[in-house]
Amino acid sequence: MATTPQMHLNAFIYGAGHHTMGWRHPDSSADRVSDIAYYEELARLAEHGCLDAVFFADGQSLNREYSAGIPWLLEPVTALSAMARATTRVGLVTTISASFYTPFHAARLLASLDHISGGRAGINVVTSMFDTEARNHGMDALPAHAQRYERAEEFVDAVQGLWDSWSDTALVVDREAGQYLDPSQIRPINHRGKHFSVDGPLTVPRCPQGRPVLFQAGSSEAGRSFAARYAEAIYSVSWDLESALEYAADLRGRLESAGRDGSSVPILPGLVTYVGATAEEAHGKKRELDAYLDIEAAITQLNTFTGQDYFADPLDAPVAPLPPAEGFSGPQGRYLTVRRIIETKSPTLRELLGFLAAGGGHATMIGSAVEVADEIEEWFLTGACDGFNLMCPSFPAGLDDFVELVVPILQERGLFRTSYQGSTLRETMGLAKPTRTEPAQVRR
Amino acid sequence: MATTPQMHLNAFIYGAGHHTMGWRHPDSSADRVSDIAYYEELARLAEHGCLDAVFFADGQSLNREYSAGIPWLLEPVTALSAMARATTRVGLVTTISASFYTPFHAARLLASLDHISGGRAGINVVTSMFDTEARNHGMDALPAHAQRYERAEEFVDAVQGLWDSWSDTALVVDREAGQYLDPSQIRPINHRGKHFSVDGPLTVPRCPQGRPVLFQAGSSEAGRSFAARYAEAIYSVSWDLESALEYAADLRGRLESAGRDGSSVPILPGLVTYVGATAEEAHGKKRELDAYLDIEAAITQLNTFTGQDYFADPLDAPVAPLPPAEGFSGPQGRYLTVRRIIETKSPTLRELLGFLAAGGGHATMIGSAVEVADEIEEWFLTGACDGFNLMCPSFPAGLDDFVELVVPILQERGLFRTSYQGSTLRETMGLAKPTRTEPAQVRR
Numbered sequence: 001m002a003t004t005p006q007m008h009l010n011a012f013i014y015g016a017g018h019h020t021m022g023w024r025h026p027d028s029s030a031d032r033v034s035d036i037a038y039y040e041e042l043a044r045l046a047e048h049g050c051l052d053a054v055f056f057a058d059g060q061s062l063n064r065e066y067s068a069g070i071p072w073l074l075e076p077v078t079a080l081s082a083m084a085r086a087t088t089r090v091g092l093v094t095t096i097s098a099s100f101y102t103p104f105h106a107a108r109l110l111a112s113l114d115h116i117s118g119g120r121a122g123i124n125v126v127t128s129m130f131d132t133e134a135r136n137h138g139m140d141a142l143p144a145h146a147q148r149y150e151r152a153e154e155f156v157d158a159v160q161g162l163w164d165s166w167s168d169t170a171l172v173v174d175r176e177a178g179q180y181l182d183p184s185q186i187r188p189i190n191h192r193g194k195h196f197s198v199d200g201p202l203t204v205p206r207c208p209q210g211r212p213v214l215f216q217a218g219s220s221e222a223g224r225s226f227a228a229r230y231a232e233a234i235y236s237v238s239w240d241l242e243s244a245l246e247y248a249a250d251l252r253g254r255l256e257s258a259g260r261d262g263s264s265v266p267i268l269p270g271l272v273t274y275v276g277a278t279a280e281e282a283h284g285k286k287r288e289l290d291a292y293l294d295i296e297a298a299i300t301q302l303n304t305f306t307g308q309d310y311f312a313d314p315l316d317a318p319v320a321p322l323p324p325a326e327g328f329s330g331p332q333g334r335y336l337t338v339r340r341i342i343e344t345k346s347p348t349l350r351e352l353l354g355f356l357a358a359g360g361g362h363a364t365m366i367g368s369a370v371e372v373a374d375e376i377e378e379w380f381l382t383g384a385c386d387g388f389n390l391m392c393p394s395f396p397a398g399l400d401d402f403v404e405l406v407v408p409i410l411q412e413r414g415l416f417r418t419s420y421q422g423s424t425l426r427e428t429m430g431l432a433k434p435t436r437t438e439p440a441q442v443r444r
Numbered sequence: 445m446a447t448t449p450q451m452h453l454n455a456f457i458y459g460a461g462h463h464t465m466g467w468r469h470p471d472s473s474a475d476r477v478s479d480i481a482y483y484e485e486l487a488r489l490a491e492h493g494c495l496d497a498v499f500f501a502d503g504q505s506l507n508r509e510y511s512a513g514i515p516w517l518l519e520p521v522t523a524l525s526a527m528a529r530a531t532t533r534v535g536l537v538t539t540i541s542a543s544f545y546t547p548f549h550a551a552r553l554l555a556s557l558d559h560i561s562g563g564r565a566g567i568n569v570v571t572s573m574f575d576t577e578a579r580n581h582g583m584d585a586l587p588a589h590a591q592r593y594e595r596a597e598e599f600v601d602a603v604q605g606l607w608d609s610w611s612d613t614a615l616v617v618d619r620e621a622g623q624y625l626d627p628s629q630i631r632p633i634n635h636r637g638k639h640f641s642v643d644g645p646l647t648v649p650r651c652p653q654g655r656p657v658l659f660q661a662g663s664s665e666a667g668r669s670f671a672a673r674y675a676e677a678i679y680s681v682s683w684d685l686e687s688a689l690e691y692a693a694d695l696r697g698r699l700e701s702a703g704r705d706g707s708s709v710p711i712l713p714g715l716v717t718y719v720g721a722t723a724e725e726a727h728g729k730k731r732e733l734d735a736y737l738d739i740e741a742a743i744t745q746l747n748t749f750t751g752q753d754y755f756a757d758p759l760d761a762p763v764a765p766l767p768p769a770e771g772f773s774g775p776q777g778r779y780l781t782v783r784r785i786i787e788t789k790s791p792t793l794r795e796l797l798g799f800l801a802a803g804g805g806h807a808t809m810i811g812s813a814v815e816v817a818d819e820i821e822e823w824f825l826t827g828a829c830d831g832f833n834l835m836c837p838s839f840p841a842g843l844d845d846f847v848e849l850v851v852p853i854l855q856e857r858g859l860f861r862t863s864y865q866g867s868t869l870r871e872t873m874g875l876a877k878p879t880r881t882e883p884a885q886v887r888r
Contacts, residue, residue, distance in 0.1 A: 024619045031617050034649050036529070036560045060548065062630070062647045070624055073615075073649055075556035081525035082560050085480070104504065104580040105549070112519035116480045116526050135643040136548040173475050175468045178738060180514055186506070199579040203506045205478050205517055294622065 007380050007415050008233070008266045008387030008429060009407075010093065011046040011399055012055045013039065015070040018272060019358035019393035021292035023070040029395050034073040040086035042396060049403030050417050052428050053091025053122055055215075055235070055389055056080065060100055061132035077109045084117035091425035093122030093215055099148055100128065100137045103158035103191070103198050110212045111163060111204040119208030119424030123159075124215035124235065127152050149222035151195045156214070156230050158198050161189035163211040164436045165201035209426050210433045219247070228254035231265055232431055235389045238269045239340050239361050244384035266386035266429065270362035271376075272393055275401040279367045285401075286366055289393055290354035298353040305334045305356075315350040337361035358393045369405035376406070377415060451824050451859050452677070452710045452831030452873060453851075454499045454537065455490040455843055457483065459514040462716060463802035463837035465736035467514040473839050478517040484530035486840060493847030494861050496872050497535025497566055499659075499679070499833055500524065504544055505576035521553045528561035535869035537566030537659055543592055544572065544581045547602035547635070547642050554656045555607060555648040563652030563868030567603075568659035568679065569670075571596050593666035595639040600658070600674050602642050605633035607655045608880045609645030653870050654877040663691070672698035675709055676875055679833045682713045683784050683805050688828035710830035710873065714806035715820075716837055719845040723811045729845075730810055733837055734798035742797040749778045749800075759794040781805035802837045813849035820850070821859060 016023035016030040023030035032038035046054050056076035063071070072079070076094040084092055092113065096106050106123070114121035127148035128134070131141040142148065170185035189200035216223065216231035227234050234251065238244035247269075252262035276282035299310050307328050313319070322339040325332050341347065341355050355364055363379075365372045379385050392398030410416035420428055460467035460474040467474035476482035490498050500520035507515070516523070520538040528536055536557065540550050550567070558565035571592035572578070575585040586592065614629035633644035660667065660675035671678050678695065682688035691713075696706035720726035743754050751772050757763070766783040769776050785791065785799050799808055807823075809816045823829050836842030854860035864872055 021622075023617075023624060024622060026619065028619075030619070030624065034559050034615070040529075059647065061643075062645050071647075073647065074559055075552045075648065078521060078525040078553060078556040078560055081522040082529045085484075085526045085529050100546070100549075102544070102581050105545075108519045109522060112522040115478050115518055116522055132643065135641070137546050138641045171478075173467075175470065175472075175474070178465075178468060178736070180467060180474065197579070197582045199505075199576065201506050203503065203515075203517065204519065292622070 006417055006430075007376075007410070008052045008268055009049075009416065010053045010055045010091070010268060010387075010389045011042065011051050012057070012235075012270065012389045012391050013042055013072060013395070014057065014391070015072045015395070017394035017398060018391040019289045021294075021357060022289050022394040024292040025289060025394060027394075027397060030070055033070055036074065036079060036082050039072070039074070039079050040083050042399060043083040043087045043090055043092075045396060045399055045403055047087045047090035049407045050411075050420060051090060051390075051403075052387070053093045053120075053425060054080075054083065055093040055122075055124065056095060057124075058095035058097065058126075059130070059133065060097060060128065061130055061136050077113060080121075081113055081116050084113065084120065088118075089120070089420040089423065089428070091120045091122055091213070091428060092117050093124055093213070095124040095126055095217075097126050097128040097133070098152035098155035099142060100133065101155075103155055103162060103196055104200075104202075106155070107159040107162035107202055108204055110159075111202060111207045114207035114209055114212050115204065119426070121207070121209065121212035122215055122233075122425055123212050124217055125152055125156060125230075126217060145220065146222060149226055152226060153229070154193045154195045158189065158191045158193070158196050160211060160437065161191055162198065162200050162202040163207065165189055166206040167436055168206050168210070171205050206436070209424050210436070213425050213429065213431060224251060224254060227251065227265075228258045228260070233266045233268060233429065236267055236269045236385075237362055238384070239337055239363060240344050241379055241382065241384050243340070244269055244363070244379060245382065248384055268387050268389045269379075269385050270359060270391045271388035272359035272362055272364040272391045273372055273398065273402055273406070274364075274366040274393060275369055275372050275405050277368065277405075279371060282366050282368060282372075286354060286393070290350060290357070293350075293353055293357055295350075295353070298357065302338070302353065302356065304330070305338050307335075310349060313349050316348045318346055319349050319352050334361070359391050362391055363388075369409055373406050373409040373413070376410065377413065380415060450861055450874075451820075451854070452496045452712055453493075453860065454497045454535070454712060454831075454833045455486065455495050456499045456501070456679075456714065456833045456835045457486055457516060457839070458501065458835070459516045459839075461838035461842060462835040463733045465738075465801060466733050466838040468736040469733060469838060471838075471841060474514055477514055480518065480523060480526050483516070483518070483523050484527050486843060487527040487531045487534055487536075489840060489843055489847055491531045491534035493851045494855075494864060495534060495834075495847075496831070497537045497564075497869060498524075498527065499537040499566075499568065500539060501568075502539040502541065502570075503574070503577065504541060504572065505574055505580050521557060524565075525557055525560050528557065528564065532562075533564070533864040533867065533872070535564045535566055535657070535872060536561050537568055537657070539568040539570055539661075541570050541572040541577070542596035542599035543586060544577065547599055547606060547640055548646075550599070551603040551606035551646055552648055554603075555646060555651045558651035558653055558656050559648065563870070565651070565653065565656035566659055566677075566869055567656045568661055569596055569600060569674075570661060589664065590666060593670055596670060597673070598637045598639045602633065602635045602637070602640050604655060604881065605635055606642065606644050606646040607651065609633055610650040611880060612650050612654070615649050650880070653868050654880070657869050657873065657875060668695060668698055671695065671709075672702045672704070677710045677712060677873065680711055680713045680829075681806055682828070683781060683807060684788050685823055685826065685828050687784070688713055688807070688823060689826065692828055712831050712833045713823075713829050714803060714835045715832035716803035716806055716808040716835045717816055717842070717846055717850070718808075718810040718837060719813055719816050719849050721812065721849075723815060726810050726812060726816075730798060730837070734794060734801065737794075737797055737801055739794075739797070742801065746782070746797065746800065748774070749782050751779075754793060757793050760792045762790055763793050763796050778805070803835050806835055807832075813853055817850050817853040817857070820854065821857065824859060
């Protein structure tokens with residue numbers, strides 16, 4: 001048994017990389033973003049590095065300007081079903097929008113993925129953000145934020161009820177007695193709520209993990225409260241150690257208030273890494289990707305975020321600190337992020353645009369493998385997080401760098417597993433298999 | 445090039461087999477119906493036999509009595525995504541209910557499966573049959589039959605519009621110019637209909653086949669009219685050659701009336717086969733499975749179907765012919781099927797129960813490989829059908845028998861391919877890649 005606590009690392013797969021312009025690099029995988037073999041290779045690479053899981057976001061509408069970079073272009077559940085068969089240990093986490101799926105479809109797809117993968121499925125429940133997504137599913141616009149979260153809570157209740165509708169031993173296959181299943185071990189859920197009505201039971205037997213691991217991503221008040229009640233792992237956003245510590249303290253407090261063990265839910269901030277044999281080389285990799293930025297578009301965006309005008313500023317001189325947010329009338333979150341990046345990294349204007357282009361306000365570490373490992377260790381050992389959701393600026397190169405250069409150092413330091421100890425995602429993450437909830441507990 | 449027309453053969457995968465009691469046989473695969481490796485093996489076996497496709501039905505609720513036998517227990521789109529990577533040529537057809545999926549989800553899942561499989565996806569559009577399914581998706585009951593078909597037509601329009609929302613060359617990936625896709629080649633569909641509202645475009649690039657192959661299964665008036673307008677292949681129900689000829693004539697007439705070539709849409713009746721080295725052996729295989737029937741339950745069902753009382757009749761004596769249907773007040777279709785089975789096969793009561801237990805009213809051929817091939821050839825050459833959707837009473841044994849014993853004979857006779865001539869399901873089936881429809885044509 002490991003004596004040091006072990007961190008968790010997921011590879012957040014995003015098409016040609018999390019740097020919006022990474023696809024323009026000659027070595028990028030931009031030509032393969034609808035090629036399943038490419039995603040299978042990434043999953044194998046993640047497994048080679050003993051990572052907990054690969055992680056897919058999801059959107060239900062096309063961003064035709066691709067202002068967020070080049071996404072994966074396959075549907076994630078089908079892609080993960082194929083990737084499941086190209087790997088044996090790495091977890092497979094997909095984002096599912098509670099705003100567009102019926103609980104029955106979602107529960108069934110995920111239970112099936114869990115069977116197909118031998119117990120490696122995870123579900124990241126989100127509420128979606130864009131009206132363009134709503135308009136692809138018959139709505140005029142998304143419901144209000146609070147209503148979406150109310151719906152998401154009911155969604156999870158119904159989905160978990162469906163996952164629990166079969167006991168682990170309901171499939172008896174007794175040829176002699178002519179009994180295929182034991183009806184007393186399968187029950188309807190008869191969910192009747194404000195947003196959903198679902199009879200059940202599911203058509204899929206209880207899955208190897210009991211329930212796929214439930215992730216949550218979202219840092220709003222409603223998102224945090226949702227996480228405290230339901231999440232088994234959290235994908236968070238923290239630019240620096242200080243804000244990560246604040247977030248962790250807040251979340252752990254909410255977990256305790258919800259009657260849960262504050263340390264039982266891994267918090268995994270997004271992390272963008274540029275890793276080289278030397279710090280020089282790492283910075284060079286960032287510069288190489290930043291060089292593809294459409295400077296005019298990026299400055300226009302920065303001006304919107306800050307209310308400043310950066311068009312006259314020199315690209316390679318340090319950016320002046322931003323005044324406190326009080327004077328800014330636009331969205332505060334993004335403004336504060338930009339302000340914090342300037343404060344903590346003293347970037348040139350070009351570097352600032354690059355930070356924003358890869359991960360936005362997510363933690364960004366640049367340096368030699370040892371330097372990046374040091375910083376990761378600091379975050380982990382100070383309790384700012386339990387690991388990271390890796391947002392490599394480029395694929396496969398950025399993930400390859402991390403797996404080949406940083407992971408071995410974390411392993412040497414006893415901070416990260418050197419092999420998988422179990423076969424399911426729950427076993428890998430040290431999460432208990434949930435007991436089958438009694439129906440009364442899952443009904444609203 | 446083949447000079448004789450080539451038939452089409454699909455393997456309709458159904459859990460442990462289409463004989464409701466087949467799972468009780470010691471050699472049955474009943475223990476593996478939620479094991480993806482089992483389905484991969486079946487797909488490889490189908491591919492070994494050069495079959496056009498594997499075919500999954502789908503139901504959105506659990507039949508807790510299992511009166512229809514043991515179904516597959518995985519969700520079909522996820523299962524087929526995995527099976528796609530275990531094979532390279534065989535088609536992968538899933539049933540999708542237009543009553544429960546939004547067109548966007550369905551179009552996206554299928555387009556993704558088509559990419560993952562390199563162009564081997566097919567979609568069998570159905571309207572579902574059970575209120576228990578509706579109650580898993582938030583409805584109290586299914587809409588009326590006519591309304592379901594109206595919805596299904598609109599569903600297909602929207603789904604096809606989404607598949608056509610990207611041109612084949614929309615993904616340009618021009619690194620130099622910084623242009624990832626050509627927006628002029630991607631369009632919304634802005635579908636506004638009675639049942640659906642969908643903006644589009646799809647998030648998935650146009651798939652290798654342009655559109656997955658569209659199957660239809662359903663023999664009602666509305667089903668036939670739907671097939672005539674939309675289907676690219678038809679899964680039909682015909683007990684005997686005579687009724688198959690009638691169905692084919694009717695369907696081909698409807699196709700012509702709809703302005704389509706009457707011979708352009710393969711008609712594939714379901715076909716249950718018991719094949720042995722000798723006829724004796726084949727009948728023995730049927731007897732072995734029929735021996736597992738719950739006689740009391742089966743007779744109770746037969747009494748309901750016919751309005752007769754068979755409880756006093758000897759099991760191993762021939763059943764008396766049924767009077768014309770006019771005197772029967774229950775559902776006519778099922779009555780006529782039973783009447784026809786008795787008329788054409790002169791079965792004992794036990795044999796009759798066995799025919800009903802495997803495939804119900806679907807064509808059933810029993811005999812040596814040569815005898816079964818002869819009968820298949822007769823159906824094919826008289827124009828009663830263009831091939832079959834094979835409903836093997838047991839898996840894998842029944843499919844193995846067909847592939848190893850019958851397929852080689854059909855191949856020797858020049859009736860069936862000896863290798864795949866293309867890589868997509870369309871190429872295998874000889875169906876043209878559809879041209880991208882102009883938006884005006886897909887809107888209602």
